[in-house]
Structures are given as structure tokens and as C-alpha cells.
Amino acid sequence: MSxxxxxxxxxxxxxxxGVLSRVTGLVSRRGFNIESLSVGPTEDQTxxxxxxxxxxxxxxxxxxxxxxxxxxxxxxxxxxxQEQAIERELVLFxxxxxxxxxxxxxxxxxxxxxxxxxxxxxxxxxEVTGTESKISGIEDLLRAYGIKEIIxxxxxxxxxxxxxx
Numbered sequence: 001m002s003x004x005x006x007x008x009x010x011x012x013x014x015x016x017x018g019v020l021s022r023v024t025g026l027v028s029r030r031g032f033n034i035e036s037l038s039v040g041p042t043e044d045q046t047x048x049x050x051x052x053x054x055x056x057x058x059x060x061x062x063x064x065x066x067x068x069x070x071x072x073x074x075x076x077x078x079x080x081x082q083e084q085a086i087e088r089e090l091v092l093f094x095x096x097x098x099x100x101x102x103x104x105x106x107x108x109x110x111x112x113x114x115x116x117x118x119x120x121x122x123x124x125x126x127e128v129t130g131t132e133s134k135i136s137g138i139e140d141l142l143r144a145y146g147i148k149e150i151i152x153x154x155x156x157x158x159x160x161x162x163x164x165x
Contacts, residue, residue: 004055006035008080008087008157009065011050014073015041023050023074026067032056036089038154047075051156080157090129090153092117093139096146097124105145112138123148 013019020039027034036053056064068074097105102124109116109126112134118125128138132155139147 004057006081007054007056007061008085008155009050009052009054009068010078010080010157010159011052011068011074012042012076012078013048013050013071014075015046015048016073019048019073020050022071023052023068026071027052027054027064030060030064030067032060032064036154038156040156051154053155078159080159083159085157085159087131087155087157088129089132089135089155090127091135091139092149092151093126093128093142093147094118094149095124095126095142096122096148098122101145105142108138108141114138 011023013023024034024037032054034052034054038051039048042049065077068077095105105124106116112128114126114128116124117127128135
């Protein structure tokens, strides 16, 4: 039996209604959970890029990519799993911050090169962009102050360097 592993797919699709539903439906019908999904327009207005992070064994993963290639709305699939891809995620943390502890929280944000994007009477909202390990690191430290809310964009990924396709 093959082992489950994390896979990163970058899928270039037509920028039309229903395409996202068809792609995610194909993955979920095969019984796999999408760990992270980010979608956005590309430099070409007619195309969108989906970054999909999923856990699957090699056989199932191969089946899913073959099925994705069959969808008319899918233009290109790039497997970034084995590459040294650039991965980033944006996260907003709303943290309990009474006035006497604010400077400590601001210092943590500064260490992680995060931005304070909102200041409330009893909270700070912190914006962090980075790798999963960076985000986990700041989250672990902020938990001691009490996290009111976390919003995550999902991971985006791109191959490094200047590949010619």
C-alpha cells in the first residue's frame, strides 16, 4: 500500500462560472479532502489559477490528475510537490490585547515581520504572510494572549526561477 503524502497542484483553468465546482467536485468524488484551496485571476483575464493542497497516495493522485486533464476547462496542471516551490499564505489573527499587554503582542508581530492592521479597545488584528512554519510559530505565541479569531487565505505556490513553458 502506498503512503499518503501532501501534494501541491497549480491548475490553470478557464475563468468561467462553474469551473471551480467541477474541479473540486472531481477531487471530492474520489474521496479526498482538499487541505487548502486558493483561486484567483492570472495575468490573462480569461484564466484563473487554482492552488490545491491535498493528501493522497501516488496511485490516487495520478488518477485525479488524469481526470483533471480530461476536463475541457482545465488548460494546464503543474505539480509543485517535488519542486522547491515558493509557498505563501496570508492569515489575519484577532488577539485579545488589553492595554498593558499590547506592547508584548506588537513586539511578537515585529519579530515575525507582521503588520498590525486594526486596533480595538480590547484587541489587535495582525496580518501575517509567510510559510506554514512561520504562521504556526506566531500562532503558537499569540495563543498565550487569547486568539479571538483566525482567518486564512489558503496556500498559494509558484515554481522558483524562470521556467520556460
